[in-house]
Amino acid sequence: MPVSQRSAGAAIEIRKASKRYGRFTALNDIDLHIRPGEFMTLLGPSGSGKTTTLNLIAGFTDITSGVLEIGGKSVTGLPSHKRNIGVVFQHYALFPHMTVGKNVAYPLTLRGIKGDERDKRVHRALDMVKMADFAHRYPSELSGGQQQRVALARALVFDPPLLLMDEPLGALDKKLREWLQLEIKRIHRELGTTFVYVTHDQEEALVLSDRIAVFNGGRIEQIGTGRELYDSPATLFVGRFIGESTILRGTAEISGGDTVMTIGGQKVLAHGHLAGDARPVILLRPERLALKRTGADIVSGENRLAGTVVEAIYLGSGSKYEIRLADGTTAVVRSPLGSADFAIGDTVDVTFLPSDLILLPDDASADVTLT
């Protein structure tokens, strides 16, 4: 049972927005368009600007420059209590002096909704998060997961067109987190409200989102679906932040429109080349790589890099290997069930087609900002 009729979610339009605190720039000229009813995740390491963006939308702080529109209207200067946006915080922020029921009724009371109508809506909202039996308890009597579900009910009970969540599951253990992720996804589907979700957990972002905006150093590096970010990252930072990867560096030359990289004395062919004079690096996804016995099963056109198995892990659904390559880098390989087994110390070839690799401009900052 949906809490209310599917209300159209609000669109968010952010153009050339910056936020500075004194001399520190928290957000540098970002553009972000969120569609009505979309589940958008702002993903990035701490200090990347994702929470600042959420606070700007919520009205807890104002943009220094740029445009911020919610539902087609500029909200610059509009205080948070007039924005009609639901917000869920990492630390629940339930009012300790009110029962669960009173907490959820709070935004309704402020909107002049009384009596039966209020009770009905409180009950429906608590029902939606499966907390209807706890209406008379105080927040201190609930577990973290229960408190966060009440906070979710409180943020949704007044049917806001937009719900913001700031690392709402960050303080919970893994099992509870995974279960609540599915609950949040279900509620989003039922309501049609626009959800904006902040997290630093890329797996959580992939599970929940329609689209993900990857933040780094106060900028948005890329906006796209999880698949787009994984298969064709726009920057080395995005490639490394989403999923597992192996990065190969070497000397590059361009011949006939293609790029040939020399890595530890071995040549790797990549289709196409980078624009400008950026130094190219190669990013490889573990399941795009195959392991073969040295020199065996040669397929024409494939790239081969010789190495030694330094770690072999059986995962049930397949195996994961770490291979020390000639230049010292470690390549991560995931083999599907049924492929040949290798043991630690085996000398092998890591093979992949030019179409399986991703060519990206090098960026030294991508290595250090991962947390």
Place this chain on the structure above:
Amino acid sequence: MPSFPRILLGLFCLLVAILLLAPTLVVIPMSFNGNKSLAFPPVGFSWQWYENFFSSPDWTTSFSNSLIVAIIVAVVATVIGTLAAFGVSRAAARTGGLLRALLITPMVVPGVVLAIGIYAVYLDTHLVGTVTGFVLAHTMLAIPFVLIAVQASLEVFDRRLETAASSLGAGRLTVFRTVTLPLILPGVLSGALFAFITSFDEIIVALFITSPYLKTLPVQIYTSITRDADPTVAAVGTLLFLATSLIIIAGLLLGMRRERT
């Protein structure tokens, strides 16, 4: 079997406790004295000094004067002190520290110095012997106590709750009324209690700004005991001792409840 140093420590603590309490407790038997004398130990037993307190206009008026002044002071000082505590805790750290030091001066400056200053100003402004004069002087003395009590509860108050309330549609005043105030109420109440007691048993400033037409209870006690050895003073003392004990216990209970939540 407790060790020798522990026994010694226990005895020492007992000695300190007797030293602290004895002068107060001496008053109780004296208030039941059969003779009109403040001699200790008392002779005989009677309730007459309690009767005297409740029937003599000197005593009842000064008592109600004190009560009226203390109640007004408790209200005014609590409002001002609470607002000041807010200002201090929300100001930048340095400004806040400076303001706090300034607001606490009445607690630090010797009472006599304050009293002389107040008396000089009151002579010119005709505030000597008026309720307004008492309320103003005592409010100034009481504000630091409210400030300290409220600030302590603001320190443990989670400001993120205000952000949450604001996101749910509450304006700043509504946030204060529905979220902040209920949660810092124990601090505000204990501040009010301190303010009341500060005014109710204040003697130094009161001696300077009193007049034959407006005496507070401490002034009445002082004049009575310097004029004649009337054991009514002991009866008043006993009543005050009981009342303040009850108030302090209530305050402590409030404080304990705050710690639990």
